[in-house]
Amino acid sequence: MDTEPHTHPRSNTARRSRIAILSRGDAAARHDATAQNSRFVRVFEALDASGIEAIPVVYDETFADLVRNQLLTMDGVLVWVDPIHQGKTRAALDPLLREVAAKGPMKRPWVSAHPDVILKMGVKDVLYRTRHLGWGADTHRYASVEAFRAEFPSRLCTVGPRVLKQNRGNGGQGVWKVEAVPGTDAAVRVLHALRGSRPEEMPLDAFMARCEPYFGWGGCIIDQTFQPRLPEGMIRCYVSGSKVAGFGHQLIKALIPPPPEGPDSPEAQPGPRIMHGPDAAQFQRLRRLMEDEWIPRMMETLTIDEASLPVIWDADFLYGPRDTDGADTYVLCEINASSCFAIPDEAPAAIARTVSERIGRNVESGG
Missing domain, CATH: 3.30.470 (D-amino Acid Aminotransferase; Chain A, domain 1)
Structure with a gap:
């Protein structure tokens, strides 16, 4: 493990601070990863201009140990990994990042965004x-299947169209507009936010059963009024x-x-x-x-x-x-x-400023 002193990125002493930019990919992507072929190339450039060395690190569960060892040599980690990607979640990555944040080379190592902050x-x-x-807005939380089944039907009938959201997700996955179908007995019209979805009509009970798996992954369902x-x-x-x-x-x-x-x-x-x-x-x-x-x-x-x-x-x-x-x-x-991208042209410089401030705090605290 690197034992050189950690210095402010703008100082002229031992070495530049090293920051990992972590994203998901396969073994080939890991082998070929460079700053120049990364979609985060502007972030790499802004960090370099601030005197910070940024290293591309590609993650997958199949080579997680290699990633862990690499991250433990860094001064910080910037993470761009979606909660759900092609059926894979962050269930294995988040504990790895917690471990890195606890055992990294600095006295106050940081991971951004830290899994506990994401939660x-x-x-x-x-x-x-x-x-x-x-x-x-008008917002409610269902912490269990039982609460969902007991409370949601009456709210839907009395308040109007609702939007249900699973606790963790991206790209519209697990986000639904739900409205009662007039003149029917407990039928609803639903539309998934996932691109390419079509409206469906079905019994309310059947739709609620479709949502029950969300409690297993995210622990709750959030219910907001639809914004016209x-x-x-x-x-x-x-x-x-x-x-x-x-x-x-x-x-x-x-x-x-x-x-x-x-x-x-x-x-x-x-x-x-x-x-x-x-x-x-x-x-x-x-x-x-x-x-x-x-x-x-x-x-x-x-x-x-x-x-x-x-x-x-x-x-x-x-x-x-x-x-x-x-x-x-x-x-x-x-x-x-978890994975905020694409970003405005002004954002890479803002990221570099914030990273420099974080590193400076660690140096001042004796990291």
Whole structure:
């Protein structure tokens, strides 16, 4: 194991700090991985410009021991691995990352995002735990199959269309719009957020049975009221640490019934995500809310200190009802902390600044 002293990346002493950029792939991808052929090439470049050596590390369960040994030689790890990818989960990776964070070469090693932080803010349960913040909506949590079956039917019938979300997932997996079918006895119309899905009508009991496996993987199901302004698009607010690093706006098609041409038609595909820097005028109110109110209150609610916030994460917002002055409100629909990508052009530099600050803290504390 490397025993050289760890220094601030901008100092002129022994060596540059070494950061792993971890992503999922097979043995061939691991063998061929370079900074130049990585989709994170701009992040590699920004870290290098800040005096930090970044190393591409490819992970798979079949060679996890090799990855563990490699990570234990690093000063930090930036992780880009989805909760679910081609049927694989993070069930083996997360314990490995916890071990690395506990046994790394520095006195205060860090992994971003740390699995324990993801379990606080990068799961759908955050929507329930922070529902009292200004980004909250009518949100409920079902902690068991029994609670789900007892409470959901009456809520659906009395409140209107709902959106159910499994606790851990990505790409629309396990996210459903559910509405009662008028004039029927306990029938529902459901639409999966997974791309290419079509609306289905079925007995409510059958749909609830379909959702029961979600309790085994994520431990709960989150239930939010459907936001009728969904067709106006989703705003993705990118954050590095506690500071906004940019925005993306996209006309999404998830949970919107496909046109007659079908879910594979061009008309059914989401629009491009238009990226903006942190100073984009149309999003300054949202930026102020995030930096001045919502992020600090989220940290307090979830007991996360600033040094533990992910180096890069994003919060997805839908437009809520306009307020009495006609201004937009925003409803949080998800926080992504496991694998936040693609990112605005301004984000790599923000990542490098945050990484430098984290390394500097470790040096000052004697790491």
